[in-house]
Amino acid sequence: MEQMLNGANQELLVFTLGAEEYGIDILKVQEIRGYDAVTSIANAPAFIKGVINLRGHIVPIVDMRIKFNLGNVTYDQFTVVIILSLVGRTVGIVVDGVSDVVTLTQEQVRPAPEFGAALDTSFMRGLGSIEERMIILLDIEKLMTSEEMALVEEVAA
Amino acid sequence: MTMTIDMSQFIGVFFDEAAEHLANMESLLLQLDLASPDDESLNAIFRAAHSIKGGAATFGFSDLADVTHILENLLDRLRKHELPLQAVMVDVFLQAGDVLRSMLDAHRGFGVVDDTAIAGVTARLEQLAAVHDSAAPPVHEEPPKDRAGDGRLTGWLHIGADPQCDTRNFLDSLQAHGHVHEVDEAARSGSVRYRMTLRGPLEDLLSELEFALAPEAIRWEALPVGGMAVKDDGAQPVRLSPAQDDDPGYGFFEPLAQDSAEENAAYGFFEPLDKESDDTAAQGYGFFVPPESLPVVPDASSRPADEPVLASSSAPDREVAVSESSGGGTTRPAVPGKSVAVHETSIRVGVEKVDQLLNLVGELVITQSMLAQNVGVLDPALYGHLISGVQQLERNTRELQESVMSIRMMPISSVFNRFPRLVHDLAAKLDKKVELRMLGEQTELDKGFIEKLADPLTHLVRNSLDHGIEAPEVRLAAGKAETGTLTLKAFHRGGSIVIEVRDDGAGLHRERILAKARERGMPVSDAMTDGEVWQLIFEAGFSTAAEVTDVSGRGVGMDVVRRNIQAMGGRIEIESMQGVGSTISIRLPLTLAILDGMSIQVGSEIYIIPLSFIVESLQPVREMVKTVTGQGRVINVRGEYLPVVALHEVFHVEPRIAEFHQGLIIIVEADGQKIALFVDDLLGQHQVVVKNLETNYRRVAGVAGATIMGDGRVAFILDVSTLVRLAQSKPQQVQEREPA
Numbered sequence: 001m002e003q004m005l006n007g008a009n010q011e012l013l014v015f016t017l018g019a020e021e022y023g024i025d026i027l028k029v030q031e032i033r034g035y036d037a038v039t040s041i042a043n044a045p046a047f048i049k050g051v052i053n054l055r056g057h058i059v060p061i062v063d064m065r066i067k068f069n070l071g072n073v074t075y076d077q078f079t080v081v082i083i084l085s086l087v088g089r090t091v092g093i094v095v096d097g098v099s100d101v102v103t104l105t106q107e108q109v110r111p112a113p114e115f116g117a118a119l120d121t122s123f124m125r126g127l128g129s130i131e132e133r134m135i136i137l138l139d140i141e142k143l144m145t146s147e148e149m150a151l152v153e154e155v156a157a
Numbered sequence: 158m159t160m161t162i163d164m165s166q167f168i169g170v171f172f173d174e175a176a177e178h179l180a181n182m183e184s185l186l187l188q189l190d191l192a193s194p195d196d197e198s199l200n201a202i203f204r205a206a207h208s209i210k211g212g213a214a215t216f217g218f219s220d221l222a223d224v225t226h227i228l229e230n231l232l233d234r235l236r237k238h239e240l241p242l243q244a245v246m247v248d249v250f251l252q253a254g255d256v257l258r259s260m261l262d263a264h265r266g267f268g269v270v271d272d273t274a275i276a277g278v279t280a281r282l283e284q285l286a287a288v289h290d291s292a293a294p295p296v297h298e299e300p301p302k303d304r305a306g307d308g309r310l311t312g313w314l315h316i317g318a319d320p321q322c323d324t325r326n327f328l329d330s331l332q333a334h335g336h337v338h339e340v341d342e343a344a345r346s347g348s349v350r351y352r353m354t355l356r357g358p359l360e361d362l363l364s365e366l367e368f369a370l371a372p373e374a375i376r377w378e379a380l381p382v383g384g385m386a387v388k389d390d391g392a393q394p395v396r397l398s399p400a401q402d403d404d405p406g407y408g409f410f411e412p413l414a415q416d417s418a419e420e421n422a423a424y425g426f427f428e429p430l431d432k433e434s435d436d437t438a439a440q441g442y443g444f445f446v447p448p449e450s451l452p453v454v455p456d457a458s459s460r461p462a463d464e465p466v467l468a469s470s471s472a473p474d475r476e477v478a479v480s481e482s483s484g485g486g487t488t489r490p491a492v493p494g495k496s497v498a499v500h501e502t503s504i505r506v507g508v509e510k511v512d513q514l515l516n517l518v519g520e521l522v523i524t525q526s527m528l529a530q531n532v533g534v535l536d537p538a539l540y541g542h543l544i545s546g547v548q549q550l551e552r553n554t555r556e557l558q559e560s561v562m563s564i565r566m567m568p569i570s571s572v573f574n575r576f577p578r579l580v581h582d583l584a585a586k587l588d589k590k591v592e593l594r595m596l597g598e599q600t601e602l603d604k605g606f607i608e609k610l611a612d613p614l615t616h617l618v619r620n621s622l623d624h625g626i627e628a629p630e631v632r633l634a635a636g637k638a639e640t641g642t643l644t645l646k647a648f649h650r651g652g653s654i655v656i657e658v659r660d661d662g663a664g665l666h667r668e669r670i671l672a673k674a675r676e677r678g679m680p681v682s683d684a685m686t687d688g689e690v691w692q693l694i695f696e697a698g699f700s701t702a703a704e705v706t707d708v709s710g711r712g713v714g715m716d717v718v719r720r721n722i723q724a725m726g727g728r729i730e731i732e733s734m735q736g737v738g739s740t741i742s743i744r745l746p747l748t749l750a751i752l753d754g755m756s757i758q759v760g761s762e763i764y765i766i767p768l769s770f771i772v773e774s775l776q777p778v779r780e781m782v783k784t785v786t787g788q789g790r791v792i793n794v795r796g797e798y799l800p801v802v803a804l805h806e807v808f809h810v811e812p813r814i815a816e817f818h819q820g821l822i823i824i825v826e827a828d829g830q831k832i833a834l835f836v837d838d839l840l841g842q843h844q845v846v847v848k849n850l851e852t853n854y855r856r857v858a859g860v861a862g863a864t865i866m867g868d869g870r871v872a873f874i875l876d877v878s879t880l881v882r883l884a885q886s887k888p889q890q891v892q893e894r895e896p897a
Contacts, residue, residue, distance in 0.1 A: 042810070056865065
């Protein structure tokens, strides 16, 4: 991550949750697909919608809108799932929409403030600004493997 | 060894083969009848040692070759009945096998060789040979000069054109095996022939060449030695003149040690002369008796000639004549060479390749059932061809799936094979008499299980020997046969494989287990059934052994055994009767990858229950379901009260059917306990491809895995053992996340 921050430019996929824009490292994105045929998991947190069959792999789906309490939680043919490929795991996240892919230079990235976000700032790599837009840069890998997301087995239980 | 071919890629093969030979040797040794050893077995043991030696010498593992050489010498004398077989020899041979195995491992990069162990075994082997040498016929005094040179074989080596390999580069490697006098290249065909005198046995050369060349491209044409034709009669060549016309003096100065490493006893003609003196005493026995006595000493006179015949008759799949001994007068028996047949009938493939294949076939099965489902709604009149095509696809897919599955299947003998040795050693250590019987060794199961079964089974066998089977005097006092019987049995039952470890020993001691459980503060009562009492021994740290031995009794083990078996999706059950013996059965699914399941509907969700857990399903009438203290529910099934678990409550699904008498009850059994699952509906029976949920997610309580249904949706496979356990303990706990 350090290298990412220090590197000249970074390419980000920007998605929206409500009125907020979030950016994740595009290299972590495997594909973008519609929301379809999710099998719910018993006793899982509400934001874990369930699992899908992604070409023979069982992939869990997390609804970021529920997790961060943002946006309208509806499921229709326009609901977007971003499939992420993280440290040997595949996870899908449901977002309000995918807006674009942006390239940020180092100057455009500001450190994240210590308040105000719906999520723990330790999962934020900073704030990017393009003209009037503010993009919250997420360390998606750290977030998805955190205990908070309940996606991975607790290390020592 | 100067080789232009890169040998390193074959070293792995050598290690694998050597390990197989060692295992083979060990099992044969253990089967030997000490009183009257079977010639066939002795020969097979000898051949195993010999093959290891040949390979070791080829790859330059001289330490391996040296130890095997000594071992081989003793074995050779045994198989020729020059020495009587003794129990102590079998033990030393087994030790030698262990030492060889550790040396192999060391060469592979695991562990270190214990030099003292090597020296110890070598010394004992030599000692055994020496003790009997004094009794052996005095044939040591063979003139050493006779040995030089004339043991060598001269002939034309034909190497056919091979597009894969530049045959001209072989000159170097050939020179490692003998002296090349002449190279004759046929420009037209690209084939080459070399006239050469071999230093070692032909077999060594051929087997080395076969690493690089197709066996049919190699042909050996023997030439007369010393100006005389090689006769068919194997006993004769010894009498040939030692002169070497084409290369006088060659071989006189060859170090004998090298010869000994490369000599090959299976090749019968000249070997006795090539050997070190003590070796000659054994192998050359009979060669120097007066010719007139030859016919009446069949053992000596017939040996060289009939040996290859013996070899090929005993193991036809391993032995193939490499050279059609060039017709005419210069004949010699076909040399048992590296097995062409084996290469044609089996190949070694990495497990990951097979698994990939299996995964792909799994995908194909899913795609096929998706297609079938979609085609099912079409009008057969309009889409007849499409429908029949899809049906054909279904048949082919099933067959393909079965074939691919069968690749992963291995006979359980590869696990069982270790036990004769284990039982042999343990019985000696514990001063018990034990006969091991193994049944159903050819039962096939998934390779993944084979590897994981070894440890639990070893544990069970050790337990049976230590705690189960009594000491001989105790057995006699109890009116049993002095020798205890331990039976390992594998067989198919329904969709699973059952492996039993049975002994006719003392059986489990119910009172002692209960007392021990109370001591440990476990909630037990005298009213517990035997089955429940036996389950106690699977608790961690539970041991009823009166004293801790170094074999078992420390109380670690049975809980690990059960956990290992459960991790494989299997179950473990105990039957025992005091004084009569006990049987521990392990029940495993046929394979990890595919499972026979019943799909059931609960609300909008579909779940799969593995068929092996299902006892029966029934439609309850209202009166069958009763409540206990207002919360727990039980169902009366033919007089048996079983706890009822409503799946929709476990998985928080909105059921379509809330009343018991409108839905279905499925009785499942795990760990000897039955529970009744209440579901909305039964959908049907499927073969499902098991997918791991933990690859991308985490473990979910009550779910063993997932699968993909015909419509592409994911369905969970229920973990019946967990459901049963949770139902038994605290029903509420099911709803909480189980701690990992």
